[in-house]
Amino acid sequence: MRTVFYISDGTGITSETLGRSLLTQFDTTNFQEVRIPFLDSAEKAAAARLQIDAATQTDGGRALVFNTVVDPKVSSVLAASEGLVIDLFGQFLPVLESELQSKSVQAVGKAHGIGNKKSYDARISATNYALSHDDGVSTNYQDSDVILVGVSRSGKTPTCLYLALHYGVRAANFPLTEDELNGGSAPQALMRYRHKLFGLTITPSRLHSIREKRRPGSRYASSRRCSQEVAEAEMLFKSRRIPFADTTDSSIEEIASRILVALDLEKHFF
Amino acid sequence: MRTVFYISDGTGITSETLGRSLLTQFDTTNFQEVRIPFLDSAEKAAAARLQIDAATQTDGGRALVFNTVVDPKVSSVLAASEGLVIDLFGQFLPVLESELQSKSVQAVGKAHGIGNKKSYDARISATNYALSHDDGVSTNYQDSDVILVGVSRSGKTPTCLYLALHYGVRAANFPLTEDELNGGSAPQALMRYRHKLFGLTITPSRLHSIREKRRPGSRYASSRRCSQEVAEAEMLFKSRRIPFADTTDSSIEEIASRILVALDLEKHFF
Numbered sequence: 001m002r003t004v005f006y007i008s009d010g011t012g013i014t015s016e017t018l019g020r021s022l023l024t025q026f027d028t029t030n031f032q033e034v035r036i037p038f039l040d041s042a043e044k045a046a047a048a049r050l051q052i053d054a055a056t057q058t059d060g061g062r063a064l065v066f067n068t069v070v071d072p073k074v075s076s077v078l079a080a081s082e083g084l085v086i087d088l089f090g091q092f093l094p095v096l097e098s099e100l101q102s103k104s105v106q107a108v109g110k111a112h113g114i115g116n117k118k119s120y121d122a123r124i125s126a127t128n129y130a131l132s133h134d135d136g137v138s139t140n141y142q143d144s145d146v147i148l149v150g151v152s153r154s155g156k157t158p159t160c161l162y163l164a165l166h167y168g169v170r171a172a173n174f175p176l177t178e179d180e181l182n183g184g185s186a187p188q189a190l191m192r193y194r195h196k197l198f199g200l201t202i203t204p205s206r207l208h209s210i211r212e213k214r215r216p217g218s219r220y221a222s223s224r225r226c227s228q229e230v231a232e233a234e235m236l237f238k239s240r241r242i243p244f245a246d247t248t249d250s251s252i253e254e255i256a257s258r259i260l261v262a263l264d265l266e267k268h269f270f
Numbered sequence: 271m272r273t274v275f276y277i278s279d280g281t282g283i284t285s286e287t288l289g290r291s292l293l294t295q296f297d298t299t300n301f302q303e304v305r306i307p308f309l310d311s312a313e314k315a316a317a318a319r320l321q322i323d324a325a326t327q328t329d330g331g332r333a334l335v336f337n338t339v340v341d342p343k344v345s346s347v348l349a350a351s352e353g354l355v356i357d358l359f360g361q362f363l364p365v366l367e368s369e370l371q372s373k374s375v376q377a378v379g380k381a382h383g384i385g386n387k388k389s390y391d392a393r394i395s396a397t398n399y400a401l402s403h404d405d406g407v408s409t410n411y412q413d414s415d416v417i418l419v420g421v422s423r424s425g426k427t428p429t430c431l432y433l434a435l436h437y438g439v440r441a442a443n444f445p446l447t448e449d450e451l452n453g454g455s456a457p458q459a460l461m462r463y464r465h466k467l468f469g470l471t472i473t474p475s476r477l478h479s480i481r482e483k484r485r486p487g488s489r490y491a492s493s494r495r496c497s498q499e500v501a502e503a504e505m506l507f508k509s510r511r512i513p514f515a516d517t518t519d520s521s522i523e524e525i526a527s528r529i530l531v532a533l534d535l536e537k538h539f540f
Contacts, residue, residue, distance in 0.1 A: 013527070021381035022358070027375055037527045084365070096334070100272070100298070106295065110291075124425075157401070161397065161431050257281040257283070
């Protein structure tokens with residue numbers, strides 16, 4: 001067992017993202033995670049150091065410390081611990097400073113702070129948009145960046161929320177119900193915005209198991225109906241040339257990333 | 271102007287997080303961002319290399335390349351470009367391999383793939399929970415991890431969705447309306463779960479400007495009413511000893527991080 005510390009002067013998201021990306025490359029999952037966000041003073045660092053040293057003693061192996069504290073004075077307290085300290089800023093800032101011929105500002109908590117107010121407000125506004133355009137509630141799609149279509153429980157809502165919260169993408173979604181699918185055609189309201197459509201599909205067996213949890217034993221959850229809906233939805237995507245992706249073995253993050261690429265929806269941070 | 275490439279064999283989220291965390295430490299924002307996710311072959315890398323070299327020529331300065339491709343063969347194609355390549359895995363995996371005395375698996379797209387199925391399903395299920403327990407719709411809070419309380423438009427919904435989507439935290443929220451605040455007491459339904467409560471507040475002027483956008487000129491949006499509601503909500507938080515945070519100058523990520531710490535809601539990844 002190893003204890004893993006994610007230490008940051010801000011939210012700890014960068015530190016956690018960095019650490020997990022590296023650790024998922026190892027077969028073991030015998031890690032005990034500790035997050036220490038908002039560590040912004042030498043005193044707090046000294047307290048963290050005690051924790052790191054204690055964990056190292058208890059585990060009988062050096063604690064792994066992913067450190068995204070900007071202030072070198074605070075950071076040096078951690079570096080003096082018994083843990084293996086992986087220091088993002090210490091490692092890479094000097095290279096960038098020399099390349100950009102500019103000193104870094106060493107400001108605390110920048111990465112996931114409110115940052116660019118305009119792009120931040122766009123994320124909040126997109127989240128409200130996703131909620132008011134969820135599940136076909138409103139079909140006024142003029143302002144949407146993307147409209148996800150798919151059968152019930154194919155993953156439309158979480159994907160829309162993720163696109164909105166992270167990228168400020170105005171994502172609506174529209175459920176393909178039995179009625180629509182029987183007709184073999186998407187509603188006119190949708191086809192006006194064909195260039196904004198993206199389909200989600202899922203294997204019938206996975207859909208069956210998700211629906212069973214919601215409405216056990218219902219016709220809605222039956223294997224037969226799941227197979228039929230999925231087949232018809234995929235047929236619709238192909239006949240209308242709507243790009244689509246399978247959510248069965250893909251995470252929300254992966255689907256969102258594919259949608260950004262497919263619809264060329266790059267929103268920029270700087 | 272510098273072109274910045276975020277290159278990954280998966281979603282590109284780690285690469286983007288890494289790059290932006292570093293670049294926010296510089297005063298300039300004169301960066302043009304290009305994301306290249308799902309880069310998983312030497313051919314795709316060769317195409318990216320051409321883009322990197324072209325940008326370097328056009329900009330008159332080396333492109334900045336944040337690279338989280340795992341396969342060293344693919345990665346080496348990028349390393350041979352004219353850009354300044356910051357290579358996360360190349361830099362840190364060897365240190366971890368030697369510390370853990372174990373070879374890394376070099377598996378593609380692990381960081382934001384579906385990963386641990388159980389914790390992934392928990393995130394989706396928490397998102398559904400957040401939606402069905404938004405804005406006081408359902409007050410059955412037995413299964414909730416946290417219940418956010420605050421006046422209308424103080425940031426409860428996006429924070430709940432973020433906590434759910436990212437951390438698999440079952441986050442509900444309950445709006446403090448004028449009626450509740452006038453009584454000076456929170457509803458009984460809430461106080462049963464006092465240990466799960468977390469308050470959100472906001473400055474009256476910011477609240478006024480948010481509400482004005484929704485219902486211009488309304489009593490709901492008036493400065494007077496905003497001031498009154500905020501004062502009463504904060505009084506309630508203090509008298510009932512409900513921990514709270516101000517969302518005015520904090521991002522969703524920062525508020526979420528504070529909530530995880532305050533309520534000791536660490537969910538673990540491994």
